[in-house]
Amino acid sequence: MRFELRVALRYLFSKKKQNAINIVSGVCATGICVASLALVCILSVYNGFQSVVGDLYSSFDPDLRIQPKEGKTYPDTLTQIAEIRKIQGIQTQAPVLSDGAVLMNGEKQTSATLCGVDENYYKIIKKDIVYAGEFNVGNDEVPYMTLGVALAAQLNASIHFVQPVTLYAPIHDAKLSISNPEGAFNQMQLFVSGLYSVNQQETDSKFAFIPINVAREMYGYGPHDISYIDIKIEEGADIEAIQKQIKEILSSVDGYAFDVLDKETLHADFYRMLQVEKWVTFLILFFVLMIAIVNIIGSLSMLIIEKKNDIQTLKHLGATDSTIRRIFLLEGWMVTAIGCIAGVILGLLLCGLQSWFGIIKLSEGSDFVIEHYPVAVQFWDIVIIIISVLSIGLITAWFPTKYAE
DSSP: OHHHHHHHHHHHHSOOSSHHHHHHHHHHHHHHHHHHHHHHHHHHHHHHHHHHHHHHHHTTSOSEEEEESSSSOEETTOHHHHHHHTSTTEEEEEEEEEEEEEEEETTEEEEEEEEEEOGGGGGTSOGGGEEEEOOOOBOSSSBOEEEEHHHHHHHTOOSSSSSOEEEEEEOTTOOOOSSOGGGGEEEEEEOEEEEEOOSOHHHHTTEEEEEHHHHHHHHTOOTTEESEEEEEEOTTOOHHHHHHHHHHHHTTOSSOOEEEEEHHHHTHHHHHHHHHHHHHHHHHHHHHHHHHHHHHHHHHHHHHHHTHHHHHHHHHTTOOHHHHHHHHHHHHHHHHHHHHHHHHHHHHHHHHHHHHHOOSBOOTTOOSSOSBOOOOOOHHHHHHHHHHHHHHHHHHHHHHHTTOO
16 A cells, blocks of 8 residues: 555646646645635534524523423422432522413513522522523512513513513413403513523523412412423533433332433423524535545546556556555555644634634624624534545546546
């Protein structure tokens, strides 16, 4: 193989009689370089956006969530729930009762997801999500409401205790009567104590928070009913191991089946969509790359014709047909390798510059939380790009070598 490599390198870098061979090889290597660069940059931008959105979700989401597979609620008095509290590594548990509701302020009204929470919930969320006022739902005697900033804007609600927001909650198991539709709803007026913002329209316009016991009374649930339990894990603790422990404990509950969700599975559809878009883009660019690689066939075919005399000389010196084929196979593959490696290096360099200096900005007037395109290079993305490009280059170079005899 060392002999074949030396001859292939000599052919690759020597001056050809036909200048067209050099041009085709150069165009091929340049095309592979540009396509590889584009693959590195675009996949890294997808990773960057996924990371940014993940950070936005993490401001609001727990490390783990225990929710029933069927039904809306379950009692938090289960003995297994008490066992979970004793697991080492769990910092905080916060029960939540969640259901739909209608909010009204003057002539403005909108639907929202109402979450009944207690003081432990404050330890789950990040403090920097408070946009105005304070994240405080008061207590059972003096309840307040905390709204998302977009939800408050829809209602034109104020945090200065000027006008309360009217809450309409459907009573659990109540039958709707045409003659008295209001009988199926409980209503209450609450002042807004604060606004939160995670810089994401869907979340900021969706949730309203009140005391959990007030929510139970509004919906007509029992004194211990909850929708799910949000869990915060101590820093440095093994989340997967704790998740496995919780699942084992909950498997012994009679009459209930539970899901124990982490941050990614809470938004599995979103992350799945992002991954699909990422790899569809990869395939599109990869087809463009294949067009560039196919030029290797023309370049090698022309080189084989030019080197016919050399081939005969090598045969007289004892070289076999397979040895000669390997020479030209290696040359074609090296053109691919040079273009691929150059493209990957340039792509990594551009990603580094974008990460450090934010050279390429998002469009002006964008409401997104960042000013420039985020990038996050992942090791396995680079490995997949290199292996894919080199494999296709090797297969493509093999076709014309059949005639190098």
